[in-house]
Amino acid sequence: SVFIFVFFFFCFFLFFFPCPSHAENRFPFSFCPSLNDLYRIEMSAAASFALEVGVGVFEVLWCPRLLSFSAGMLGLSLLALYKYQDHLLYFPEFPAGSRSHFQDPILFKRTNSFEEVFVKAEDGVSLQCWLFKQKNVGEVPTLLYFHENAGNLSHRLDNIQDFYKNLEVNVFIVSYRGYGKSDSTPSEHGLRLDGKAALKYLLYTRKDIDPNRVIVFGRSLGGAVAIELCASIAEYGPKYITTPLSDLPPPSSTPRPPPRKRREEEEKRKEEEEKEEREEEKEEE
Structure with missing residues (x-):
């Protein structure tokens, strides 16, 4: 242009x-x-x-x-x-109000399994983090979740609920600098520091979490953060990356949709398969 x-x-x-x-x-x-x-x-x-x-x-x-x-x-x-390249890559204020309006994780608050903490990065930037704890918090793995581009932590509540209920793990999700209530503005170097700060917090600050059972997980933009973090700690435990950035595609300004619809489709498919099996059994009888 x-x-x-x-x-x-x-x-x-x-x-x-x-x-x-x-x-x-x-x-x-x-x-x-x-x-x-x-x-x-x-x-x-x-x-x-x-x-x-x-x-x-x-x-x-x-x-x-x-x-x-x-x-x-x-x-x-x-x-x-x-x-201004960072403004073309990161979308902390999309959808509108993402830095000020949050969905309330009320279901987790009722069971005292929710905790909001602020972690300091090496350069002093304060990072908003949410921790979702199982009742046996020290006996289960902890998933360190690096989220996708755009939005804030509350836009990932459906994903968090999936991990929390289906995998029965603690979930610790960090809001990158410039996102949500975190300070500063997003940048490539800053996201590296954010990833290290989140992991160090789980390994050395939390006394109720097993430091030997931390899983590093990233999706989309978070996949790039997780890969960079894992490369710096290659000897460290499990890490899982889903849909990472293979290069730099056109920046996405839309948060990943919740998996509720996918769950409904899977349940419907299973019901149809079970129905077909029952019909086949009746025909055999």
Whole structure:
């Protein structure tokens, strides 16, 4: 889009502000006298316009002032892309209100299995974290959950409930810097520090969690955080990555939908299979 803008700017500048070196002699073509005869040849309006634009662009490209201006514009565009690249990759404020409005994990609060803590990263950034504890908290594994892009911790409550009930594990989920109630703004280096801070908190600060039974889990953007963390602690226990970023696809601004619909579809499929089995048994009888 930057190059398209520069091209059309050239065309605009060509017809309204011709290069000073040729302004007094725009036509006939001062830089190539032989083109004067060609210009006098009778031709269609389209061909005449194409020739005029083509030669004009050539003249503009040879104008030192425009070359300097276009180089400056290109440099500023690249600088802006570099400076604001994090805004193109991370979406902490989508959906609207994600940094201020949270769903209340009331079901976990009723059983005293929910705890909100704030963990300090190496650079002093405060990270919002949620811990969901089983009754036998020290006897079961703890899942360190690095979530997807966009939204806040409460958008993952359905996923957390799945892990908590079906796997019977403690779930510790961390909100990256710039997301939810965490401080600062998101960045690649910052997310590395966030991952390390979350793991260190579980291993060295919590006395009620078994440090030898921590599972590192990441999904989508969280998969990249988990991979980076696991690479720095290659000798450390289990780690599971689901749908990580294989490269840098178009950034997703939509939180991953809850798995409730998938569960319903699976249950429906199982019911149909059981029904077919019962019908087959009746036919055999």
